[in-house]
Structures are given as C-alpha cells and as structure tokens.
Amino acid sequence: MSLIMNSPAQQPSAAPLPRTRVCALSDILPGTGVCALVGGQQIAVFHVAGRVFALGNRDPYTGANVLSRGLTGSTQTGGMLRLKVTSPLLKHAFDLESGLSLDDPTVGVPVYPACIEGGEVWIGSEA
Amino acid sequence: MSTSPVPHLVIIGNGMVGHRLVDGLRAQVSGQELQITVISEESRLAYDRVQLSRHFDDPRPDLSLATEAGYAELEVQVVRGRADALDPAAKVVQVGTQQLAYDALVMATGSVPFVPPIAGRDAPGCFVYRTLDDLDAIRDAAQGARRGVVIGGGLLGLEAAGALRKLGLETHVVEFAPQLMPAQLDAEGGQTLQRIIEAKGIGVHTARATSAVATGMDDRVTGLVFTDGTALEADLVVFSAGIRPRDDLARACGLTVGERGGIQIDDSCRTSDPHIYAVGECALHGGRIYGLVAPGYQMARVAAAHLLADLGLGGDRTARFTGADLSTRLKLLGVEVGSFGDAHGRTPGARSVSLSDNVRGTYSKVVLSPDAQVLGGLLVGDTSRYGELLDLVLSGTPLQVPPETLIVPSLPAGAAAAPTNALVCSCENVRANALCAAVGQGARDVASLKECTGAGTGCGGCVPSLHSLLHQELTRLGETVTNHLCEHYPHSRQELFDLIRVRGYRTWDEVLRSHGHELGCEVCKPAVASILASLHGEHILNPAHAPLQDTNDAFLANIQKNGTYSVVPRVPGGEITADGLIAIGQVARKYGLYCKITGGQRIDLLGAQRDDLPAIWTELIAAGFESGHAYGKSLRTIKSCVGQTWCRYGVQDSTSLAVRLELRYRGLRSPHKLKSGVSGCTRECAEARSKDFGIIATEKGWNVYVGGNGGVTPKHAVLLASDLPEAEVITLLDRFLMFYIRTADRLQRTSTWLEQLDGGVEYLRGVLLEDRLGLCAELDEAMRQHVGTYRDEWATTLADPAQVARFRTFVNSDARDDGVQWVDERGQIRPADLHMLTPLPMAGGTD
Numbered sequence: 001m002s003l004i005m006n007s008p009a010q011q012p013s014a015a016p017l018p019r020t021r022v023c024a025l026s027d028i029l030p031g032t033g034v035c036a037l038v039g040g041q042q043i044a045v046f047h048v049a050g051r052v053f054a055l056g057n058r059d060p061y062t063g064a065n066v067l068s069r070g071l072t073g074s075t076q077t078g079g080m081l082r083l084k085v086t087s088p089l090l091k092h093a094f095d096l097e098s099g100l101s102l103d104d105p106t107v108g109v110p111v112y113p114a115c116i117e118g119g120e121v122w123i124g125s126e127a
Numbered sequence: 128m129s130t131s132p133v134p135h136l137v138i139i140g141n142g143m144v145g146h147r148l149v150d151g152l153r154a155q156v157s158g159q160e161l162q163i164t165v166i167s168e169e170s171r172l173a174y175d176r177v178q179l180s181r182h183f184d185d186p187r188p189d190l191s192l193a194t195e196a197g198y199a200e201l202e203v204q205v206v207r208g209r210a211d212a213l214d215p216a217a218k219v220v221q222v223g224t225q226q227l228a229y230d231a232l233v234m235a236t237g238s239v240p241f242v243p244p245i246a247g248r249d250a251p252g253c254f255v256y257r258t259l260d261d262l263d264a265i266r267d268a269a270q271g272a273r274r275g276v277v278i279g280g281g282l283l284g285l286e287a288a289g290a291l292r293k294l295g296l297e298t299h300v301v302e303f304a305p306q307l308m309p310a311q312l313d314a315e316g317g318q319t320l321q322r323i324i325e326a327k328g329i330g331v332h333t334a335r336a337t338s339a340v341a342t343g344m345d346d347r348v349t350g351l352v353f354t355d356g357t358a359l360e361a362d363l364v365v366f367s368a369g370i371r372p373r374d375d376l377a378r379a380c381g382l383t384v385g386e387r388g389g390i391q392i393d394d395s396c397r398t399s400d401p402h403i404y405a406v407g408e409c410a411l412h413g414g415r416i417y418g419l420v421a422p423g424y425q426m427a428r429v430a431a432a433h434l435l436a437d438l439g440l441g442g443d444r445t446a447r448f449t450g451a452d453l454s455t456r457l458k459l460l461g462v463e464v465g466s467f468g469d470a471h472g473r474t475p476g477a478r479s480v481s482l483s484d485n486v487r488g489t490y491s492k493v494v495l496s497p498d499a500q501v502l503g504g505l506l507v508g509d510t511s512r513y514g515e516l517l518d519l520v521l522s523g524t525p526l527q528v529p530p531e532t533l534i535v536p537s538l539p540a541g542a543a544a545a546p547t548n549a550l551v552c553s554c555e556n557v558r559a560n561a562l563c564a565a566v567g568q569g570a571r572d573v574a575s576l577k578e579c580t581g582a583g584t585g586c587g588g589c590v591p592s593l594h595s596l597l598h599q600e601l602t603r604l605g606e607t608v609t610n611h612l613c614e615h616y617p618h619s620r621q622e623l624f625d626l627i628r629v630r631g632y633r634t635w636d637e638v639l640r641s642h643g644h645e646l647g648c649e650v651c652k653p654a655v656a657s658i659l660a661s662l663h664g665e666h667i668l669n670p671a672h673a674p675l676q677d678t679n680d681a682f683l684a685n686i687q688k689n690g691t692y693s694v695v696p697r698v699p700g701g702e703i704t705a706d707g708l709i710a711i712g713q714v715a716r717k718y719g720l721y722c723k724i725t726g727g728q729r730i731d732l733l734g735a736q737r738d739d740l741p742a743i744w745t746e747l748i749a750a751g752f753e754s755g756h757a758y759g760k761s762l763r764t765i766k767s768c769v770g771q772t773w774c775r776y777g778v779q780d781s782t783s784l785a786v787r788l789e790l791r792y793r794g795l796r797s798p799h800k801l802k803s804g805v806s807g808c809t810r811e812c813a814e815a816r817s818k819d820f821g822i823i824a825t826e827k828g829w830n831v832y833v834g835g836n837g838g839v840t841p842k843h844a845v846l847l848a849s850d851l852p853e854a855e856v857i858t859l860l861d862r863f864l865m866f867y868i869r870t871a872d873r874l875q876r877t878s879t880w881l882e883q884l885d886g887g888v889e890y891l892r893g894v895l896l897e898d899r900l901g902l903c904a905e906l907d908e909a910m911r912q913h914v915g916t917y918r919d920e921w922a923t924t925l926a927d928p929a930q931v932a933r934f935r936t937f938v939n940s941d942a943r944d945d946g947v948q949w950v951d952e953r954g955q956i957r958p959a960d961l962h963m964l965t966p967l968p969m970a971g972g973t974d
Contacts (some may be wrong), residue, residue: 016200023938031646031674034938042937042944049646058946064690065946069678073648075574076614086649088678088686093649103577103584 017041017112017124025052025119033085035068036123043112043123044068046096048083053096054114054123059087060107067094067109075102134438135162137220137229139210139376144407144423145235146173146193149203151431156440158202164229165198166222168209169258172198176420179262190259210236213380215400231402231434234377234390235427238370238408238418243278247340252348253364256287265365269294272362276300276351278337279367280307285459287367288329292460299330299359301351303368306333311455311466312505315483319490319507323462326488332359340364372409372416385411394447396430402437404430413450422451454520456506456513465510468503468520469494477502480530484508491534499526501533509536514556551596552582552589559596566600572614573597612873613650615643620798620873624658628869633663634671653677654873657760660796661868664916666923668930679758682934683920684740687733689947689958692740694720694732695757696747697793700767700785700805701728710750718743721955727764727802729755734956736943738936744921753919756794760874762801765789766814770807770824779824781807784853788822788860794917795864798871798880802836816844819877820860825849829856833863833891834881842878845888848896861910862895862903 022036028047035057036043042057044067057065070085075093083096093102099111114123136152138145149163174190198205212221213232220227240255242248252272254265269275275291277284280302291298300307306317307324321331336354343349350360372389374382383391383399389411396404396412406426408418417423426448435442454467472479472494481492489508493516496502501519506512516533519526526533548560557580570576573593577583583590601608610619618626623642632638638655639647647655656675660667667673667680679685684692696711711730715722718739720732735743744754757763765788768774770781785805795801804815805822815821821832827850835844848859871880884890893899895906924930936944948959 016196027932027938029670029674029933035936037937037940037942042946045938062688063946064688065944066678066686066690069681069686069690071649071652071675071677072646073652074615074646075648076645077574081645083646084648089688089690091649 017043019122019124022121022123025116025121028052028121031072033068033070033072035065038124042068044070044085045114045121045123046072046085047121048072048096049074052114052116052121052123053083054112055085055094055096055099056109056111058109059089059092060101060109061087061092062089064089072096077102133160133162134230134440135164135228136231136233136434136438137164137166137227138233138235139166139213139220140235140237140373140407140409141165141167141169141173141193141205142235142237142407143173143176143192143420144237144427145233147424148233148235148406148427148431149193149198149201151427152435153201153203155431155435155442160440161435161438162204163202164204164206164227166206166208166210166220166227168207169260171259172205174259179259210376213376215380215382215403218402229402231437232404233430233434234398234403234405234409235407236373236376236409238372238416240366241369241371242366243337243368245337245339247342247348248366250340250342250346250348252362253340253366256283256290256365256367262290265290265363266294268363269296272296274299274361275363275365276359276361277365277367278351279369280304280331280333281310281367281369282308282455282457282459283370284367285324287365288324289460291363291365292329296363297330298328299332299361300324301332301335301337301353301359303336304333307331308464311464311470312507313471313492315481316490316492316505316507319483319488320462320464322485323488323508324460327460329460370408370416370418372411374409377405377409385414389416392426392448394429394449395433395444396426396448397433404434406430412448415450417451417453419451419453419455422448425451454503454517456510463506463508463510465506465513466504467513467517468501470503470505472502474502479504480534482531482534484536487536489536493530493533495526495530499530500524501526501530504534514550514553515558518556518558551592552580555581555584557582562593562596563600566597566604570597571601610872612654613648615639615645615647615651618642620654620658621870623655624661624869627655627658628662633659633665635659635675636671647675649677650873653680653760656680657796657798664794664913666918666920668920668924668927668933670929673930673933682737682740683744683754683758683924684735684737685758687958690944691733691947691958692735692737693757694735694740694743694747695725695729695755696752697755697789698729698764699789699793700765700782702767702782702786707751710747710752714743714746714750717746719956721957725764728766729757729764731757734949734958736936736947737934738943741925741931741934745925748919748922748925753793754921756920760797760800762789762792762795762797762803764802765792766802766804766818768805768807768812770805774807774812776810777807777824778826779807779829781805781813781822781824784822784829784856785813788857791857791914792860792864794920795868795913797864797868799874799876801864801877817841818844820844820863822856828852831856831859834878834888836876836878844878845881847888847892858907859895862906863891865906865909866891866894866902 017038020038028034030047033044033046036045042065044055044057046053057067059066066088069088072085074081074083084093086093100108112123113125172193206222208222210220210222218229240257255261275296276299277287278301280300288298288300306314307320325331337351338354339352341350341352348364350358352358374384374388374390377390378384390398390405390409392405392410392412398405407423429446429448432443432446436444456465476497477494479492479494483490491506493504494502504516548558550558561580565576565579576593583593611617635655652675715732721734723731725731765785767781767785771777771779801819803820804813804818806813806815807824815823816832817835817837821844823830829851830849831847832844833847835842949956950959
C-alpha cells in the first residue's frame with residue numbers, strides 16, 4: 001500500500017480569499033514581489049509588466065515560504081510569452097498566471113485574483 | 128434515474144485514488160456538466176498516505192491532498208459517513224439516513240489491514256498501521272512503553288518498525304515466513320536485509336507464527352506467544368500482516384468479487400454492474416490486487432475516461448488498464464531495497480546471477496532469459512544500479528556484456544574508463560545517452576532537455592552537468608555553440624560586460640532596452656547586476672538595482688533551507704578581538720541564532736528572520752563589524768595562519784597580509800564567489816592552494832598561486848609568480864582579479880576560467896606581468912576605483928528607511944513566518960527539517 005516511488009502531484013488548490021487591500025502599488029518595486037498575510041495565509045504578490053499577480057507563498061518543492069522573494073522574469077515557450085517567478089531556494093520557476101511549475105505541470109501553487117485600483121493592490125474575490 | 132438535471136456521480140471513498148479521480152474528472156468537466164458527490168468515512172479528507180511515516184517525524188506537516196474548501200471550489204459535494212447499503216438496480220446508495228441516487232458510481236473503498244484471528248488481538252496496546260488516527264494512537268501508547276513488536280516483516284511491517292524505533296522503543300519484527308519481505312525478496316536477499324536490520328539494533332524473528340497475544344492483569348498487552356512455545360515480551364503490538372480489499376459493500380449488493388476478495392473489474396475498471404466502477408486497493412484486476420498508489424492512479428484515469436463516455440460527456444472508450452509494473456525501489460529503516468521485473472525468476476527457462484557481499488552488506492541478483500535478456504532482479508543494501516537495470520528490463524534488448532558485470536561494484540575512480548552512458552540525473556533516472564539523443568532530436572538548450580527527458584527537474588543538482596553535456600554534444604555535432612547568457616540576451620557575459628563598460632550603461636533598464644528582450648530572468652538579472660556592481664560599485668539595493676538581486680543579495684544575507692538567513696560579519700584574516708567575539712555572542716544570544724565557526728575563519732550566525740536582519744546588523748555595526756559578503760558573488764574570506772608572529776616555522780607575517788588583502792578586496796563583485804588564503808610558510812596551514820588566489824610565504828617573499836578551488840571538483844592553484852615583495856603581490860592580484868572579472872563567463876570559477884584561457888598561465892603572466900595587451904594601467908585603475916569607493920553595504924542599507932522597509936516579512940502585517948519552526952540540537956536551534964525537504968523518490972520509514 002503506502003510504499004511507492006512517486007509522490008502524488010501537488011495540484012494547486014486555492015481556497016477562496018476574502019477581497020482585501022494588501023498595500024499600495026508603490027510598496028512593490030516594479031519587477032519584485034512582497035508577501036501579504038491574508039486570513040492567516042501567506043500570499044506572494046508580484047508587480048510585473050504593469051500588472052499584479054497573487055500566488056501562494058509556499059514553494060511546493062521545499063516547503064519554505066519564500067516565493068515572494070523570487071526573481072521574476074519571462075520565458076518564451078511554444079510561441080507564447082509567459083511571466084514567471086523563480087523560487088530563491090532551488091530555482092524552480094512558476095508561471096505567474098497559472099501558478100504551475102514550468103518544469104513539471106503537475107506541480108503548482110495556488111493562484112488568487114489580484115488587481116490594481118487607484119494605486120492600491122487588492123487580492124481575493126468578492127464574497 | 129437521478130432526479131438531478133445533470134448526471135450525478137457518486138464516489139465511495141476519499142483516499143488518494145478517490146481524490147485523484149475527482150481531480151481528473153474536474154479537469155475535464157465542470158459542475159454544470161457533472162454533479163459529483165464523495166462519500167468520506169475517515170475523519171480527514173484525502174491525504175498523502177505515502178508520506179504517512181513522516182507524521183512521526185513531525186505531526187505538523189500537512190499531508191492533506193483535499194480540503195473542504197477546495198472541494199467546494201471544485202463544486203464537489205462531500206458526504207461524511209459510511210456507505211451502508213447499495214442498491215444497483217435502483218441506483219441508490221444509503222449513507223446513514225441519507226439516500227443518494229446516482230447515474231454512475233465508483234467504489235474507491237481501499238483496503239483494511241489484515242489482523243490474524245488470534246486470541247488477544249483486540250487487547251489494549253494492539254494497533255494496526257494504516258491511518259493518521261492509527262499513528263496518533265500508536266504515538267500516545269508509546270509514551271511509557273519500552274518495547275514494541277511488529278507482526279509482519281513485509282514492506283509495511285518494516286515501515287511500521289521504523290516508526291516504532293523513531294518513537295524510541297526497543298523494536299522487534301516477527302515474520303511468519305522464513306525470511307523478511309517474502310513477497311519481494313528471495314531467501315538470500317531476505318537474509319541480507321535481516322543482517323543489516325539486526326545491525327541497526329532491531330530484533331528480527333522469522334519463521335515464527337504467533338498463537339496469541341499475552342495480556343496482564345489489566346488486560347493490556349504484555350507480549351506474544353508463538354506456536355513453538357516461545358514468547359516475546361512487548362508493551363505495544365502493531366499488526367502489519369497485509370491488507371484486505373474492502374469489498375463488503377460490493378459483496379452485499381451482489382457485485383462479483385474474487386475468491387480471496389477484491390471487487391472484480393475489467394480493463395475499463397468496470398465491475399460486474401455496468402454503472403459501477405472500482406479503483407484502487409479494493410479492485411481486483413487480472414487476479415491481482417494492487418497495493419500501490421501508482422496503479423491506483425492509472426485506474427482512476429481509465430475509470431474517468433469510461434465514466435464520461437457512459438454519461439455522454441466526452442471521455443475515451445479506448446482507455447485501458449492492463450496491469451502495472453510492480454518494480455519498487457525504497458528505503459526501509461535506512462536500508463535500500465529494490466525489486467524489479469521478474470525478480471523471482473518465474474519465467475520458464477529463467478536463470479540468474481547473484482552476488483552476496485557480506486563485506487559491504489549487499490545482495491544483488493539479475494534474472495536472465497535463455498537468450499540473455501534481463502527479466503528482473505533484486506538489490507538489497509545498494510540500489511544505485513536500479514535505474515540502469517530496470518532500463519534493461521524495459522528495453523528488452525539482449526545483453527552485450529557478461530551478466531555478472533551488471534552487479535559487481537564499480538571499480539574505484541580512475542581504474543576503469545569513464546562510463547559512456549553515465550547516469551546524469553538520478554532523481555529521474557536519465558542517462559547521458561538519452562540526453563544525447565534528445566540533443567540529436569533538436570533540443571538546443573537546457574530547458575528543452577529538461578522538458579523532453581525530465582532530467583534536472585528533481586533536485587536540480589545535475590543542471591550544471593546538463594549544461595556541459597549539451598555543450599559537448601553540440602560541439603561534437605559540429606553545431607555552433609552559443610554562449611548566450613540566456614534567452615533574453617544574445618551575448619556572453621564577457622560581451623555584455625564590454626558593451627556595458629564601453630557604452631557606459633548604469634542601469635538594467637538601459638541594458639535591457641539596448642541589448643535584451645522581454646523581461647529578463649533569474650539568469651540575466653543577477654549577471655547584469657553583478658557587471659554593474661563590478662563597474663560602478665553603486666549600492667546594490669538602490670531601487671534601480673534591487674529588483675535584479677537574487678535573494679541573498681536582496682537581503683544581504685544567505686538564504687537557508689527554511690527561508691531564514693545567515694549573518695556573517697567580516698573577520699578579516701580570521702583575526703578577532705575578545706570584545707568582537709563577545710559582541711557577536713551577544714547578538715547571537717539576543718536573536719536566538721545558531722552559531723558555527725566556518726571553514727573560512729568566520730562565525731556564521733544562522734536562523735535570522737528577515738525582519739530581524741536590520742536590527743542584528745545595527746548591533747553588529749555598532750560593535751565595529753561590517754558585512755562579510757557571505758551572500759554575494761564577491762570576495763568572501765582570506766584565510767590565514769598565525770605566521771611568523773607566533774609560529775616557530777613561519778617566515779613571513781601571513782596574518783597582516785591576509786588582513787590587508789581582505790580589506791582591499793572586500794565588496795568586490797565578480798562572476799563567482801572568491802576565496803583566498805595566505806600561509807606563512809610552505810607547511811601551508813591556511814590551505815592557500817585550494818583557493819582562487821593563494822599566497823604562500825618563502826624565505827625571500829611571497830609565491831602567488833591562482834585558479835584553485837575546493838568544492839565538487841577540487842583544483843590546486845597554479846604558481847603565477849615567485850618570491851615577490853608584498854607591494855608586487857598586491858599589484859599582481861589587483862590585475863588578476865580585474866582581468867578575471869572582465870573576461871570570465873557567468874558563474875565561471877577562476878579555475879575553469881584559467882583552464883579555458885588560450886595559453887593558460889603563461890598567457891596570464893604575459894598579460895599581468897609583462898603587460899602584453901597594454902591593459903595593466905586600466906586594470907590597476909579599476910581596482911583603485913573599487914578600493915576608493917568601497918562602502919559597507921549594510922551601513923548604507925540601514926541609512927535608508929525605504930530599503931529597511933523591504934526587510935519586513937509581510938507588507939501588511941507585523942506577524943512572523945509561521946512556517947519557520949525550530950527544534951533543539953546540541954543546545955542550539957536547527958530547522959525542523961523533515962517535512963520541509965523535497966520529497967525523495969523513496970517511501971517513508973527511513974531514518
């Protein structure tokens with residue numbers, strides 16, 4: 001029974017977040033991320049290419065809460081430009097839009113709605 | 128029929144396989160198209176049972192695969208309780224008082240542990256090893272118990288034994304068969320395993336049938352009685368004698384079940400009722416119950432495909448479950464065990480070659496067909512060849528080498544030619560040949576090598592090897608090898624360095640706009656940041672540079688596995704005053720840091736939370752310390768011995784020179800970190816020749832060595848110049864460092880840089896000592912500039928509140944990261960690590 005080689009896929013499962021203002025957009029240097037605490041959950045919030053993105057802060061490969069400290073960037077795959085963040089620990093990269101690992105689509109982190117309104121960063125969805 | 132407007136699927140059971148089925152279905156159909164109800168009997172929703180034994184390392188890790196909220200999001204209804212009755216004719220399931228009508232049903236009821244029918248088996252102190260609740264009960268019972276016995280010496284029994292041992296119990300394993308792991312191993316393999324396990328202090332009792340559990344006055348367990356009249360004392364007994372499929376519900380409603388249990392399914396995972404499927408450990412396929420999760424997941428995929436087709440929602444009627452490979456490689460009680468293919472040699476005409484090595488404590492066997500194909504085998508004690516051998520089984524190609532060579536240990540390095548098909552990625556079992564083939568089929572970068580072979584996607588340790596293999600293979604194929612930094616810059620680091628220097632760019636935005644594409648990445652951003660820092664020495668956390676820095680540079684500290692940082696004050700030459708030591712000690716005590724003296728003669732303070740870093744540095748700076756750049760691609764330490772000042776053999780003052788050099792080059796940004804050493808005599812106590820630059824005293828002056836390193840591929844530095852006076856040592860090193868910084872590739876150490884310099888050290892002497900390129904004045908000026916503009920990065924950072932603000936853990940809260948947890952080790956903290964490690968491709972029960 002419990003003795004096998006493969007660990008199961010870590011599918012992102014995003015529990016809904018209450019709509020919350022986390023900071024001013026100017027609190028996030030363009031191209032970087034910050035970590036917000038919302039309802040006890042750590043949310044990595046990135047300001048990249050004029051947009052904001054919110055992902056779970058926990059790096060699924062290492063279990064450490066570090067994703068907000070990753071370097072952001074872009075990559076061309078299959079003719080598409082994807083925005084990404086690379087975990088600072090073992091350099092696993094995740095798609096900012098889907099939360100999926102760029103190396104292994106069965107691994108990912110939760111993704112949350114995020115938007116900019118009047119210079120403020122909001123995440124989560126209306127109740 | 129269901130009264131629901133959309134078809135209704137009911138899944139009985141929410142283990143790993145049941146959960147996978149939900150996920151697989153929801154990936155294909157929404158709640159608008161298919162209503163899904165899951166019946167869950169256990170107190171928790173699906174969790175990662177494979178990692179169950181980790182629960183003993185730390186009860187906190189979250190093994191959950193499913194949550195109520197997650198299911199709500201997926202529009203999956205959860206009904207808590209036990210499915211009491213099933214009426215296939217009416218298509219109704221009963222859970223307590225609730226009736227659920229379904230259009231399709233899946234049994235994912237799993238299995239239950241088998242407890243042999245012996246007297247006393249229900250006594251307090253008897254347990255099974257199956258669920259998180261079982262584990263919690265065992266842990267509670269272990270308090271105050273001294274000796275634990277596991278009945279069953281199979282895979283799960285040994286895993287349970289590992290758990291008991293971790294709880295601090297004297298542990299024994301009782302097995303009915305004459306050997307351990309009878310299902311997987313042969314007699315010799317079982318004996319080898321037994322020897323290793325006994326050597327770890329675990330009692331093993333084979334060929335022992337338990338006739339009763341003995342109990343005391345209070346009816347609690349006191350031990351076991353065997354049929355041969357012997358007995359074994361025990362305060363706690365864990366039954367782990369196999370599993371039985373949970374088919375009672377299927378049986379009661381007339382579905383076909385196997386003679387020895389299990390719900391009969393066909394290749395589409397359908398039971399004898401066309402509207403009912405069964406998956407996982409409750410299902411019997413081809414006369415076999417699969418007690419592994421991987422075949423269960425395959426069944427879930429197949430069942431989903433047929434279900435959707437049945438309900439007119441797409442699906443795929445061609446999906447088939449045709450059995451699964453049961454090859455396993457695992458680590459039990461710290462012992463590696465591998466079993467693959469026809470390990471028992473049941474194929475007609477099979478023969479075998481085996482090697483039992485009592486010295487190494489290993490046993491290996493390969494089973495061969497009459498025409499020399501590898502059919503299977505066993506590995507105990509050392510499974511390093513597992514991937515290679517499994518490859519041979521799966522490929523089915525006849526052996527080209529004598530079979531015994533497959534199992535003899537490899538010769539020591541250098542004694543044999545390098546293997547032509549080396550294992551490059553051990554996480555994913557990818558060999559050089561597969562990678563070369565991928566290059567042949569068009570892979571032109573590491574990312575596509577990763578994508579088509581899987582190599583480098585596990586721990587990532589082989590990524591540098593992938594780079595060099597790709598480079599070699601492209602060269603061999605006669606293709607142009609690009610040295611582009613990454614997909615965003617069509618230039619090498621050296622080209623980019625020259626462009627930035629000549630054009631005078633000062634920011635990332637200028638460089639990207641003029642020479643790069645898109646947004647950049649984790650490769651080019653730190654590389655450009657390093658070039659800008661080498662050329663201009665501006666503070667790296669200025670808003671224009673901060674977004675380029677890797678976490679270590681961004682927080683001016685070294686990130687550790689749990690996301691905390693280490694703090695390393697500079698201790699030039701390793702020389703430190705008593706007051707300095709006390710100040711460091713006070714800071715460490717105040718902030719609860721783990722202290723360790725490093726190999727570079729400094730003091731590591733580990734476990735600092737990022738929001739404490741500014742306060743820690745405020746205190747260290749007040750005590751006279753400055754940043755040691757332990758985080759940067761920059762000069763780290765210059766190690767020294769006490770030299771002539773104290774040592775009876777010393778011929779020069781090595782400490783003074785080391786201090787002078789370290790202060791001169793502190794903060795110097797470079798393609799790779801730099802280390803150095805200064806030894807006061809040829810006894811070389813500072814190990815200067817294993818450094819990027821090393822200085823060794825002679826009677827007449829100093830010898831300068833360059834291009835050495837420790838690490839994975841150690842290199843001794845080579846002699847650049849002899850018997851120099853101190854002033855000339857400094858001039859030569861200035862030029863050496865600046866020339867390296869300007870011409871090396873990204874992350875290229877001085878050793879590989881030197882190896883790849885055309886003309887090697889001779890050429891380097893020409894450039895640095897004879898000025899053959901006319902560069903020396905420029906190199907000297909560059910170093911003068913660096914020395915003249917050096918400022919402590921931490922002092923600069925603390926002076927700017929906007930920069931300090933970036934050290935907060937949360938942008939909207941003063942809370943701390945609750946994922947950082949410590950345990951005590953030898954009186955200091957260390958990360959509570961096991962649940963945070965990257966899962967290894969091995970089962971739990973390790974220790």
